[in-house]
Amino acid sequence: MSYILNIETATKNCSVALAKEGKTVFCKEIAEEGYSHAERLHVFIEEIIKLAGITLNDLSAIAVSQGPGSYTGLRIGVSAAKGLCFALDIPLIAVDTLQVLASKVIISDGLIIPMIDAKRMEVYSAIHTSDFQRKREVLAEIITENSFEDLQETLYFVGDCAEKCKSVLTAKNHIFLENIKYPSAHEMSLLSYEKYKRNETVDVAYFEPFYLKDFLITAPKK
Known part of the structure; x- marks a missing residue:
């Protein structure tokens, strides 16, 4: 057990x-x-x-x-x-x-785009099929009105970025599932x-989180 x-x-x-x-x-x-x-x-x-x-x-x-x-x-x-x-x-x-976030979506077709806020108009995102297969790798990307324009499928966006992204991503095939936030x-x-x-484990001593971007410490403004 x-x-x-x-x-x-x-x-x-x-x-x-x-x-x-x-x-x-x-x-x-x-x-x-x-x-x-x-x-x-x-x-x-x-x-x-x-x-x-x-x-x-x-x-x-x-x-x-x-x-x-x-x-x-x-x-x-x-x-x-x-x-x-x-x-x-x-x-x-x-x-x-992002796979965990995508797994909260239940759809029969289309693509799932989980997004996590990375400040300003930048997000951490990936693209998954309706059966949760990875279609595109994880990226840190700045969202513009041209983002995802090459995808013709219905796109279901989830995550904590809806408020800042839905005014930019306004194509007819863009659907925000705002109840799925985290x-x-x-x-x-x-x-x-x-x-x-499958015995897919990581080394406890050396494992580090996947930050995707470097963490920058800046001096306080004087």
Whole structure:
């Protein structure tokens, strides 16, 4: 019996899910403007383990959302996941954040374009088919009125970029599913279990989040 703890902190949503054989047993999450991940994450983990009536020693693996996304959020999630893996001597599984976000969409045809805010008019995005196959790699791109103009299929946009992008992406085949805003650990459950069965794990010591862009520290303005 495989219990996997899934951790998703790449966006404003601090999300934790416990999965059994790929199915979510319990999920706790909260999306707040102030990024409360550091305060909430370990509390959520403890609460979920207690609710399930198991201990951390019953876990078979830890899965973490690998990015792209918030630098701080990713560091918090990955640090927690690594610490648990080291302490419990269990494998670490990395799951693509945009794939997690795309997995929240249920459509019969067309393309899914998950997007995560990267400030100003830039987003982290990918393109997936309706059965969640990757059609285009993850990019950091600036959205303009010409973005995605080569795609004739119906495009379903999800993520936390709707407010700033829907005034630019106005073609008839552009549909914004504004109720799907953040990735969740709930959708990680099946993705991480499939990787677990294929033994697709990462090196706990050397794994780093997929930031996509360098994190720049700038001096405060005088």
